Amino acid sequence: MKIVLLDGLALNDDLNWDSLKELGECRLYDRTPVDDNHEIINRISHTPIVLTHKTPINAEVIHNSPQLKYIGIMGTGYDVVDVKAAREAGITVTTVPTYASDAVAQFTFALLLEVTNHVISYQNGSLNNQLTDFKGNPLTALRGKTFGLIGYGAIAQRVAQIAHAFSMTVIFYNHRPKTVHEKWLQQVSLDELLTRSDVISLHVIQTPQTINLINQATINLMKSNVILLNTARGKLINEADLAAALNSDRVGAAALDVVSSEPIKSDNPLLTATNCMITPHIAWASRETRARLLAISVDNLKEFLAGRQQNIITYK
Numbered sequence: 472m473k474i475v476l477l478d479g480l481a482l483n484d485d486l487n488w489d490s491l492k493e494l495g496e497c498r499l500y501d502r503t504p505v506d507d508n509h510e511i512i513n514r515i516s517h518t519p520i521v522l523t524h525k526t527p528i529n530a531e532v533i534h535n536s537p538q539l540k541y542i543g544i545m546g547t548g549y550d551v552v553d554v555k556a557a558r559e560a561g562i563t564v565t566t567v568p569t570y571a572s573d574a575v576a577q578f579t580f581a582l583l584l585e586v587t588n589h590v591i592s593y594q595n596g597s598l599n600n601q602l603t604d605f606k607g608n609p610l611t612a613l614r615g616k617t618f619g620l621i622g623y624g625a626i627a628q629r630v631a632q633i634a635h636a637f638s639m640t641v642i643f644y645n646h647r648p649k650t651v652h653e654k655w656l657q658q659v660s661l662d663e664l665l666t667r668s669d670v671i672s673l674h675v676i677q678t679p680q681t682i683n684l685i686n687q688a689t690i691n692l693m694k695s696n697v698i699l700l701n702t703a704r705g706k707l708i709n710e711a712d713l714a715a716a717l718n719s720d721r722v723g724a725a726a727l728d729v730v731s732s733e734p735i736k737s738d739n740p741l742l743t744a745t746n747c748m749i750t751p752h753i754a755w756a757s758r759e760t761r762a763r764l765l766a767i768s769v770d771n772l773k774e775f776l777a778g779r780q781q782n783i784i785t786y787k
Contacts, residue, residue, distance in 0.1 A: 472495030473495060473496050473517070473519065474494065474497045476521075477511070477514065477521065478524045482765050486758075486762055491769050512535045515528075517538055518538060519539060519540040520541045521536075521542050521543070522543040522772075523542065523544060526551070528557075529552075530556035533556045539562055541562065541564075542557060542562055544567070545764055546764075547567060547571065547676075548703075549566050550706075565782045567771070570760065571626070574760040575629075575755060576633060579672055580630070580633050582700055582726035583700060587612075592608055614637065616669040617640045619664040620644070621661070621664065622644075622676075634670075642656075642658070642668065643664070644660060645658070669694060671700065672702070673707050674702075675704075684707045685701075687712040687715075690716045695721060700727075702728045702754045705727070705729040705730040708727075710741050714741050714743070717746055720745075725748070726747075726748040727748065733752055
């Protein structure tokens with residue numbers, strides 16, 4: 472059985488693929504050019520099994536890879552694969568759900584706390600013997616503020632628990648209504664969430680319906696000092712609209728672990744926006760979390776080879 476791993480660099484430095492090598496003849500690439508369909512096809516066209524982290528497998532790649540039977544996505548979201556084309560070609564696609572829920576929830580609050588507490592700025596001031604300027608660089612208390620979650624899957628649920636622990640009012644919107652048991656949690660409409668929230672955190676997958684979910688129209692419903700967090704997918708935000716809102720003080724601050732094109736391009740308007748913090752999609756990247764990702768990715772393939780279903784994307 473031939474297996475191709477298109478982009479294993481994120482796991483290769485301190486983890487190994489011995490468990491994958493036990494399943495077949497492996498060709499492991501650190502990286503594959505994400506914008507070069509010809510090279511992607513060249514690497515996978517003669518193999519039935521492919522694992523990918525961020526290398527896209529689009530319809531053109533699928534149509535030119537006739538031996539392909541299985542695509543294992545090393546992550547939770549599946550926007551990296553054209554699942555419609557895969558379904559039509561009879562290809563099984565799996566993901567790794569919930570592997571990073573705690574890690575991403577932790578990082579979401581790391582972003583928020585940096586925005587509200589300016590730890591790095593105050594540290595730099597201390598190192599440079601600068602006088603403390605509370606008014607010019609004010610701290611913000613979270614207690615009593617309203618934390619709004621757009622989406623309420625596994626990660627969002629962990630974030631909600633942390634927000635509650637900070638004595639925040641927690642509300643959420645989900646496109647499919649959820650059963651709520653917690654007395655401290657309230658399910659609301661999207662418009663109500665946008666208008667009420669002091670902090671808005673995005674936790675939905677990227678679909679045609681969620682691309683540009685945050686745009687000028689939805690921003691106009693938000694409080695002018697709102698803090699926007701995104702640890703989900705960059706294309707959920709219209710970046711030009713957000714940059715304009717930040718630069719005009721229509722949005723108080725944004726802290727983003729994802730952008731529309733990664734690595735970030737030099738002409739991304741958010742790079743010059745005020746009060747905008749950007750990290751390079753690393754919320755998931757603790758060693759413990761990456762080890763879990765590797766183990767589940769290999770286990771997904773084991774189950775497929777044994778004729779069983781595990782973490783398979785269900786097509787609708």
